[in-house]
Amino acid sequence: MSQDEAAAPRTGRREQNATLTVRRVGDGVDVLCLSGVLDTEGAAALGLELAGRLRTTRPDRHLVLDLTGLRLVSAAGIQVLDTHVRHLSDTPVPVIVAAPHARDIFTIAPAHGLLLCATLDAALATLPGSASSGGTLPGPALPGPGGAPGTPGEGPEDILGRRAEARTNAVIGMAQGIILERYAPADVRNAADLLRQASERHDVPLRVLASAIVTAPRPTARPDAWFPGRPAVPPPRSRLLDGADQRAHDRDHVLRVLVRDVVAATDADGAEVHLVDPALGDSLVLESHAGLGSAYRHHVAQVCGPPAACARARLLGQPVLVADVLTDPDLTATVEGRAASAMGSRALYAIPAVSTDGACEGTVTIHHARPGPGPTHDQRAALRTLADDLAHWHAWYRRSVVLDALEYVHAHA
Missing domain, CATH: 3.30.450.40 (GAF domain)
Incomplete structure (x- = not known):
């Protein structure tokens, strides 16, 4: 039987957008559960928790990450996970992911020290000493490199399309998390609608716009401009541009x-x-x-x-x-x-x-x-x-x- 170890992790913090709790399952497994939005602050708290637990890991104790409660994962969260578990590629930490955006992110940008699982039972089955370890994992199949489980009759074009879709969804999910953290819109749907509107208005592919949001510097203190004083620059002369309008924006x-x-x-x-x-x-x-x-x-x-x-x-x-x-x-x-x-x-x-x-x-x-x-x-x-x-x-x-x-x-x- 599982029970809560505490109302909050050892850090003793309940983040504004993300909550960390730890459950003990049986005698030798700690399940670190995250819920909400894993923004920059939540990522910092997660890093402290992982550092402490992985540093003191004993052969008779195991760690499982449960991310089923996360609504969005920021780029900072992915970076923290990769930093702390990349050295565990030979003995990866099981991580439970259920939300589509989280599966997409870990499929496209996998952390080598994590082993994706669909359910807690599937995660427990991978641990040493489990009766099911080394066998087929229970629960629904997780996406493979193509971004989704293989489907009978699915051809190469379908797999390629799923992989592109997964890559797109991963970056868009991170961009939505940044918008939620930075501007605090009413809900995730508002963030998604805003991205779509900006993409259509300026004819910028959604993935390209999302990538820019993830990597651009934070806006200045001015509410009316992200890049104040930026001059308008005409498109360069190029053999790639033709027609009266040159279609440089296309x-x-x-x-x-x-x-x-x-x-x-x-x-x-x-x-x-x-x-x-x-x-x-x-x-x-x-x-x-x-x-x-x-x-x-x-x-x-x-x-x-x-x-x-x-x-x-x-x-x-x-x-x-x-x-x-x-x-x-x-x-x-x-x-x-x-x-x-x-x-x-x-x-x-x-x-x-x-x-x-x-x-x-x-x-x-x-x-x-x-x-x-x-x-x-x-x-x-x-x-x-x-x-x-x-x-x-x-x-x-x-x-x-x-x-x-x-x-x-x-x-x-």
Whole structure:
């Protein structure tokens, strides 16, 4: 039988938006329960509690995190969890998550020291000494890498769509938590409506707007402006912009034009464009593509680091050529490399898109069906020009269009 250890954890604090309590289950399990909104203050209290308990963990005592009572999880909460449990990847702490937004967050940005479970029984079954440990977990299945349990008859496109949806929902959930913490609207629905209105009014994708809210500095004390004194800057001159209005604000259009021009300029069999997303740990997120199989796109939808060619180019700040995927010792050992060769790609050429201030905005990668020395000199020059155009446009878009949308959120919250 379980019982409450105390009305509050050892910190003795009941946060404004989050409550921490501890239950003892049986003789050897402490269940740390969080409810409400895990904002910055709640994350700090959680960090203190975790630090104390993990430091004094004995072989005969185990810790389980119960997050079923959380309505929203802030970026600070995710960071605290990762900081305190990342060293426990060999003996992860079971964590119970039920709310869809929490499942999405932990699916897309997993903490290596946590083991996701659907119920308390499932969590207890994973602990050493449990009669069920090592077997199938009871309770409903949690999402896998695709963002949701597999469904009979579900194809690769469905899985890819679920993964993108999960990534989007995770960032939006964090943005809603920040709005609730910062502006104290009446309820979560108001925060969601405000995000949607700002997205539609300024034609900024919801995930992009949410990512900006998560990573932007806190607003100033002025209630009328988030970024006071910010000048209006016209879009840069670019080959990616066409038409009377240049459609510079239309993000999807610009990225589609970029991929089209990349394939045409390099005679490539496929192409992919990644952009850096600070809200996802500065990982590279696949934003536009052509000629790529769904299985490959599934594995490069979010790239956190090498040996993927795009991540190598970003890390080095210069183009990277993979003359033959099948003989590259790093790629052949990864799912990305195997997926590339399975869809017929043999040579890859990736180039970073670096803005004038030296920031890498993203990468452009081309695929060829035959191994070889990569694009010609003229093709590399054309690709360099297109990557520069991407970097200059995206830097402007972030600092103009996205900030306009943030100002809308601030003014109407």
